Amino acid sequence: PYSGTLDSDFGAILDGAVRALVSQGDDRLLVAGNFTSVNGTTRRHIARLSYDGTLDTSFNPGAGTDNPVQALAETFLAGPRKILIGGGFTVVNSVARNGVARLNDDGSVDTSFNPGSGANGSVLALAVYPTNTLHGGKVLIGGNFDLVGGASRKGIARLNVDGSLDTTFNPGAGANDTVRAVAIQTDGRVLIGGYFTNVNGVARSRIARLNAD
Numbered sequence: 001p002y003s004g005t006l007d008s009d010f011g012a013i014l015d016g017a018v019r020a021l022v023s024q025g026d027d028r029l030l031v032a033g034n035f036t037s038v039n040g041t042t043r044r045h046i047a048r049l050s051y052d053g054t055l056d057t058s059f060n061p062g063a064g065t066d067n068p069v070q071a072l073a074e075t076f077l078a079g080p081r082k083i084l085i086g087g088g089f090t091v092v093n094s095v096a097r098n099g100v101a102r103l104n105d106d107g108s109v110d111t112s113f114n115p116g117s118g119a120n121g122s123v124l125a126l127a128v129y130p131t132n133t134l135h136g137g138k139v140l141i142g143g144n145f146d147l148v149g150g151a152s153r154k155g156i157a158r159l160n161v162d163g164s165l166d167t168t169f170n171p172g173a174g175a176n177d178t179v180r181a182v183a184i185q186t187d188g189r190v191l192i193g194g195y196f197t198n199v200n201g202v203a204r205s206r207i208a209r210l211n212a213d
Contacts, residue, residue, distance in 0.1 A: 012053035014038050020072040024081070027051040032069035032085060045069045046085060048107070061107040062093035073126040077137055077161065081105040082113075084139055086123030099123040100141055102163065115163040121145030125182040127190075134188065137161040142179030142192060155179040156192055156210070169213060172200035188212035 016035030023029055029049045031038075038047045039055050044064025048056040071086035083103040085092070092101045095109045098118030102110040125142035129135040139159050141148070148157040149165035154174025158166040175196035183191040190210040192199070199208045 010051075010053040012039060012049055012055075014047075016068075019068060019070045022072045022074050022083075024048075024074065028056055030072055030074070030083060032072050032087075034068035036064075045087070045089070046072075046103075046107075059105070059107040061103065063091075064093065065089035066091045070122060070124045071126040073128045073139065075128040075137060075139075076131055082110060084126050084128060086126045086141060086143065088122035099143065099145065100126075100139075100159070100163075113161075113163040115159060115165075116149045118148065119143060119145035119157075120147040124178065124180050127182040127184050129184060135166075138166060140182045140184065140190060142182040142194065144178040146174070155194065155196065156182070156190075171210060175199050175208075185209075 014035040015037045017033045018031050019033040021029065021031055031049060032046045034045060036042065036044050041055055046061050046064060046069050048059035050056050065087060067087060067089040069085045069087040073084040075082050075084065085103065086100050090098050092109050100115050100118055100123045102113035104110050121144040123141045123143040127140040129138045131137055138161060141159065142156050146154045151165055156171050156174055156179050158169035160166045175194060176198040177195040179192050179194040181193035185191065189212055193207045197205050
């Protein structure tokens with residue numbers, strides 16, 4: 001079973017590209033991208049599959065998003081699973097959300113997470129701080145935006161657990177081009193990757209590390 005051959009027991013048919021995947025601890029699989037149906041059932045840009053590739057109908061995002069979802073992350077707040085999504089969307093199941101949103105485990109929009117005006121461009125990367133750390137539940141977003149919540153944030157920003165901009169994380173002038181990948185080190189420092197060649201006035205070609213602030 002670990003030879004790299006195709007697992008014929010897993011089968012799913014999507015009508016568009018998959019841009020992001022999260023394997024949940026219960027073996028279910030979150031998928032996101034620019035598809036609008038999964039196994040013949042309407043699912044606009046986000047869905048959850050069972051371990052065998054069948055559609056998990058207990059996760060229903062309703063009307064989904066108005067534009068593709070490019071990034072996914074999973075977090076646990078006071079026990080329940082929450083799902084963060086990023087992309088170029090402005091609406092999630094009839095709720096206004098610019099670039100980033102949080103869903104409940106059943107796919108509904110978690111309205112307790114409200115990023116306000118959100119990002120003015122696409123969110124292409126997400127990283128959530130583990131719940132047992134200083135910034136537990138906060139989320140880093142990367143992309144091609146230059147405003148988040150009305151404040152200047154070029155390519156990288158951090159949001160509080162309620163979705164508001166975390167002003168204690170300030171990247172200054174930020175990245176001079178798109179951020180496509182974000183990772184959090186165990187010491188709290190942040191790695192970013194993308195198309196940029198300069199970060200806050202310092203020459204950095206495509207990859208850089210930021211301090212915890």
